[in-house]
Amino acid sequence: MLRPVARLAVPALLLLAGSLLAAPASATERHFGFTYESGVLTPGEAELEPWTTVRAGRDHFYNAVDQRLELELGLVPNLQTSLYWNFEAASESVRDATSGKLVRQNQFQLASVASEWKYKLSDSLADAVGSALYFEGSYGPAEIELEGKLIVDKQLRNFLIASNLSFEQEWELNVGENESEQKYSLNLAGGYFFSPSLLAGVEATSTTTVAEGELESSSIYAGPTLAYGAERYWVVVHAAPQIFAPKTDSGHLDLTHGERLWARVLLGFRL
Numbered sequence: 001m002l003r004p005v006a007r008l009a010v011p012a013l014l015l016l017a018g019s020l021l022a023a024p025a026s027a028t029e030r031h032f033g034f035t036y037e038s039g040v041l042t043p044g045e046a047e048l049e050p051w052t053t054v055r056a057g058r059d060h061f062y063n064a065v066d067q068r069l070e071l072e073l074g075l076v077p078n079l080q081t082s083l084y085w086n087f088e089a090a091s092e093s094v095r096d097a098t099s100g101k102l103v104r105q106n107q108f109q110l111a112s113v114a115s116e117w118k119y120k121l122s123d124s125l126a127d128a129v130g131s132a133l134y135f136e137g138s139y140g141p142a143e144i145e146l147e148g149k150l151i152v153d154k155q156l157r158n159f160l161i162a163s164n165l166s167f168e169q170e171w172e173l174n175v176g177e178n179e180s181e182q183k184y185s186l187n188l189a190g191g192y193f194f195s196p197s198l199l200a201g202v203e204a205t206s207t208t209t210v211a212e213g214e215l216e217s218s219s220i221y222a223g224p225t226l227a228y229g230a231e232r233y234w235v236v237v238h239a240a241p242q243i244f245a246p247k248t249d250s251g252h253l254d255l256t257h258g259e260r261l262w263a264r265v266l267l268g269f270r271l
Helices: 004-021
Strands: 046-056 062-076 079-095 102-122 130-139 143-156 159-172 179-193 198-211 214-229 233-244 261-270
Touching (some): 062 102, 179 214
Antiparallel strands (some): 046 062, 046 261, 062 079, 102 130, 198 214, 214 233
């Protein structure tokens, strides 16, 4: 038979465990691979974030690894900025103009440097819904990009949901004449906190590209996400195969403009 103290201790421990399981996520750590959340760094806080994105599988051999190194800084309440460098490495088979045979081509380059600004409008825990506005500008040897994003998210006890609506204007810098294209993206993500540190979920990304006024491609990617956060760092792992491409004749996959698989690993270190 339990003693009186034990009788009080057991419910207290159960209550404490339940409160820990329902503890809110950190305001700044990421939980999804491609979908942003509304949280921002407090003034004076800083994070270093290395990203690795793998894009693999096209009509012919194609394998690319994109690297990003990002430094984030909280400026004033509800506003953060960041500076980052993008590197691209790709290996693909291309058709030789003379022989007509497929040959392997490799490249590595500094794709761009970029600045990101994010302003939080409402909080995902304190308000009915969290929201933020995001703006990014990047410049590279071969391209210039401007991107705007509306971020919406909400945490309800152990559940976290998020959505982004994005528009991106890109100019490809070619010899003689530059090319312009627009990209429209919709991200949907949801996850469950099995503990305050561990989230598992699923994420979907729909992208549509319009080049020179004509619809060029449209693809949908979806797959699982796993996120873990500690006191000084956090990590996100996400893999998403292409599941549907409505513009293709078959209505299945577009492996001309997109890849068969996207995968991303995000790391964040609090400075």
